[in-house]
Amino acid sequence: MRDNYLLYKLGQSIALAVPPRIGYRIATFISDVRYIVARKDRRAVTDNLKAIFPDMPEREIRRIRIRVFRNFAKYLFDFFRFSKIDLDYIKKNIKIENIHYFDEALAKGKGVIALTGHLGNWELGAVMIALLGYPLWVVALEHQDKKVNDFFVEQRQSKGIKLMFLGKAARQCLRVLKENKILALAGDRDFTEKGVVVEFFGKNALLPLGPAAFSLTTGALIVPGFMMRNSDDSFTMKVEKPIIFSPTGDKEKDRAALMRKYVEVFEGYIRRYPDQWYMFRRFWIS
Secondary structure: OOOOHHHHHHHHHHHHHOOHHHHHHHHHHHHHHHHHHOHHHHHHHHHHHHHHOOOOOHHHHHHHHHHHHHHHHHHHHHHHOHHHOOHHHHHHHEEEEOOHHHHHHHOOOOOEEEEEOOEOOHHHHHHHHHHOOOOEEEEEOOOOOHHHHHHHHHHHHOOOOEEEEOOOOHHHHHHHHHOOOEEEEEOOOOOOOOOEEEEEOOEEEEEOOHHHHHHHHHOOEEEEEEEEEOOOOOEEEEEOOOEOOOOOOOHHHHHHHHHHHHHHHHHHHHHHOHHHEOOOOOOEOO
16 A cells, blocks of 8 residues: 555545544454455564563564554554644644643754654654644655655645655755754654664664764754554653753764664653554564
């Protein structure tokens, strides 16, 4: 489905035609069907969960695994419904924790790096921040299929999100931070093959350098934030304290030390919400 424009449009049509309660049931049903046939994805999720929880019983691994598939399907349903997301929806469905950390970081005048991952509903988190009036730019992966890419761009821009594409955005990212705006980056997966090997849950993984590099170059604070799904399908936007770091001048050591600080944040959230970490590929380096 990743590059099938007609399936995305069909999903959007269904999502806009039914109430969320029904839509989530449809999404769960489709997810369960896909779960049966997606052997490669099942194996990847299983391997990742076992790397995080090496002592967890196989039955519990399977229970979490099927919830990963179901929660991801719900994430897509929410994405398809972006035209219905407004401030009233945010007020009724999203609890916001510690949004003042963005304000405090912006007050320093060096821009803010809003760091998130493929956890919960990061797309909805960006929509919420933009609708609340924050100047938000997002670095996104460009889809190979132009129609699919245009679909994703339209969904995001319709909610006031400014977009840049991965691999083409370094100078623009620096300009965004210089203008004291918010730059949103996902820091838990490297798509460029130019990432840095970092210890993640005690094993080597390749993570993107961008968040640490931009922070060290500009002085912009990194503020982690995650839009997590609750058991009743409402959400909680959890904004963490800005990561305070004092560079030593040793570029490589500073980069590694800063990445270690926010990797610990990722590890904490993934341990707490393993069924909302959507990593359908083998994550660790063999």
